[in-house]
Amino acid sequence: MADLLIKCMAVLTMDSEGDIINHGEIAVRDNLIYHVGPSGSTPADFKPERVLDYPRMVAMPGLVNCHTHAAMTLFRGYADDLPLMQWLNDKIWPLEALLIPEDIFQGTLLCCAEMIRGGTTTLADMYVEMDQVARAVDEAGLRAVLCRGMIGAGPDGESALAESVEFIQKWHCSAGGRITTMLGPHAPYTCPPVYLKQVIAAAKEMGVGIHIHLAETVDEVKEISDQYGKTPVALMEEVGLFELPVLAAHCVHLSDTDIDILARRQVGIAHNPQSNMKLASGVAPVSRLLHSGALVGLGTDGAASNNNVDMLEEMRTAALLQKLHTCDTSVLPAYQALHMATAGGARALGMQEQIGRLVSGLKADIILLDMHQPHLYPLFDIYAQIVYAAASSDVHTVLVDGRVVMENRRILTLDEDVVMAEAQRCADALVQRSNS
Ligand SMILES: [Zn+2]
Incomplete structure (x- = not known):
């Protein structure tokens, strides 16, 4: 160049x-x-x-989106204002079951176009059909940390892990180093300890980190506490997850001990305020986490629960939400919010020596x-x-x-008109399949 x-x-x-x-x-x-x-x-x-x-x-520095499901742009505006489980059970999961590889490719491409326009240069993505995601990211010219989301509790746990391993072997450090990979056990309530131990062993063997949803809702904390007698964070500590580099999305409902564990283990936390607000999940204790020395980055989550992937907006929301929630105007001041979206996010991804700051050598x-x-x-x-x-x-x-x-303001890597038209075509066909 x-x-x-x-x-x-x-x-x-x-x-x-x-x-x-x-x-x-x-x-x-x-x-x-x-x-x-x-x-x-x-x-x-x-x-x-x-x-x-x-x-x-x-x-x-380019903005770092620490948690998203890029192809979910296809579901933007499809189902809103519903309780979380009804939203998932009745709307999102039935549609996701009908996705074909091309949908993932076009949905991710749409997301990449939106991200470039909004100044995002790195995304951490968890989804399925990750070959398609990687192809789209490569074509768009973005940087990404990709993982295949795995549900360990169901019949597909083993095959999902095998697919993940194959994906990592194929794509880790590809696209001139712009694409790296992780293993993506979906969450503690969908991946029991026995499964997580398999995932941990695989991650250690391949030298990759873990991307997981953690302590997102009150229901999750209750379910895990009822079943294991401890919080989701304490359970993850016990199964050995934090021996690896971990990127944990949400971390909304945390005890003081949980915060200590996350800080001590230097777990990367992806804070997604707009998704947490829209799905009425709660408010993550971001200022307490930062005060404890935890590594907090910012994410948008998927467009279906946001409904965009605009990191500047997310940053503003994060700052305003913490002030409102703590009744303290001094909490999460502007520099700290901007830091979370750049250098802090890079640190949460373990990429602080590569991205997130404008200094020579990065x-x-x-x-x-x-x-x-x-x-x-x-x-x-x-x-x-x-x-x-x-x-x-x-x-x-x-x-x-x-x-x-x-x-x-002109994207040079993609033809935006084609990307938008293809996304609309895929979304229309998907909804049509779900109605037939
Ligand atoms: Zn998510």
Whole structure:
């Protein structure tokens, strides 16, 4: 790839609070950040073939979506305002049973287009037919940590694990390193300890981490407590899950001991406030988790329970929700919210030495926000402006792994009209199959 120089109004490195380089520049060589500093500071031997000169834009790390089910964009708006179990049993699961591989591919592609537009450069995805997901992510040019969701309690537990192993062997560190993989036992209530132990053994053997839903609802905590006499987090500790790198989605209902375990074990937590709100699951104790030293990133969950994958919106919701819930305006301030969506998310995925900050040597996953817009004036505090006032439509240009995947709001890797038309076609055919 050509050497590239980005010049902009300010660079938010997200390396530490206040690390803002006014009139900054970022030199990109191949897929890496070669240099970051004030205007004119790039070493003279760097001769860029392209200069992106954007004096009214802010450069920051690409957003990291720590928990999603990308292909569920196909279910966007299909079933809303229902109780969780009714929503799953009557609407989502019957439709999911009818999905064909092409649906997963087109649904994921749609999600990738939406993510690029919203400045997301990395996603952690759990779903099925993961070959299709990986193909779509590769085509879109995004970075992803993928796992096949496994239900261990049912008849398909063994085959799901075998399929996962095959998927990992095929795709781990593929697409020039943009795609990595995990094992994805769905949740403690769908994967009994005996199954989880098999998963743990497989993960250790292959050297991959685990992505799981954990402590999402009151019902889950009650069911696990009734059955095992301990909380879901304590049960996971007992079965040995936390001996591995773990990405745990939700972590809404936690005891003080649970919080201690998650912090001590450095479990990556994906906080999904909009999904938790929409499914009336509860409010995760994010500020207490962060205070305990736990690793908290941000996710959107699937579009069916959100109903979009807009990380700027998610960040704002996270900050506002914690303030409301704790009746404390100082909780989850702007920098911390932005950190959760970038460097914190990278840390939760165990990728802090690759992404999440704009420092030399890390992957060039960079987004540019157009600050020259009425809703972003006047400018006092850049962090607050982005968290409380910016929108995904302000994302102007996106680089992933050194490659420009969107420039001036035009996606270069995908034909958006085709992607949208194909998604509509797949969704219509899917609903038609479910009615016949
Ligand atoms: Zn989920």
